[in-house]
Amino acid sequence: MEKQGRVDCPALPPGWKKEEVIRKSGLSAGKSDVYYFSPTGKKFRSKPQLARYLGNAVDLSCFDFRTGKMMPSKLQKNKQRLRGDAMQANKGKPDLNTALPIRQTASIFKQPVTKVTNHPDNKVRADPQRLAEQPRQLFWEKRLRGLSASDVGQEILKAMELPKGLQALGPVPDDVTLLSAVASALHVGSVPVTGQISSAAEKNPSVWLNSSQPLCKAFLVTDDDIRKQEERVRRVRKKLEEALLANEPATGSKGHEDE
Secondary structure, three states: OEEOOOEEOOOOOOOOEEEEEEOOOOOOOOOEEEEEEOOOOOEEOOHHHHHHHHHHHOOOOOEEOOOOEEOHHHHHHHHHHHHHHHHHHHOOOOOOOOOOOOOEOOOOOOOOOOOOOOOOOOOOOOOHHHHOOOOEOOOHHHHHOOOOOEOOOOOEOOOOOOOOOOOEOOOOOOHHHHHHHHHHHHHHOOOOOOOEOOOHHHHOHHHHOOOOOOOEEOOOOOHHHHHHHHHHHHHHHHHHHHHHHHHHHHHHHHHHHHO
């Protein structure tokens, strides 16, 4: 290798030297290696080594290791590349999947396949097996145990109180899990929620359980229950209206002060 003399590097602190070594033999003959030497004589072979040694003393974000010069255009290219990477990452859609933690059992039976083309004589046939809901794991509601909602401060929100008519059935451990099971049935179910109508389910839910209904005893919503709920909603809306009206004068006066 042919070594050139060490020269000062003005882009680095005083006392730093740069040396370029040209390869004389081998497949890489003619190419050169660049090294930097600290005032104490320590040798650095790459920009990461240099950055680790200097730390925050020198900003090497636009430093070109081969030429030994600060190149603002290089910094601008890095910023554009990082901005492009951030935009690509933000393009991903948020996960809004509200699927419940239910184990779905895949069908093991052979299903017919219909080839569909644009020929006018062909008819599109729907497979009833594919339209039917997949069977669920028995007592899957137990997976909802321990799940709770939290506010922005990570404080667990207080669970709603269930009406006295709703009573758990089977291995449902508490009212909180039962509430989640009923809410899940309202969210994903397509049939009215009535609970387990069959009295045999109370004796042996593993055999007589209606999987389309939550694990609770049969209950009946009366007209009085509906009236009480409507009155409760009316009171909450009234409180919200009063809170909004109470906030309007303060907002208006603040606006006048800003003017």
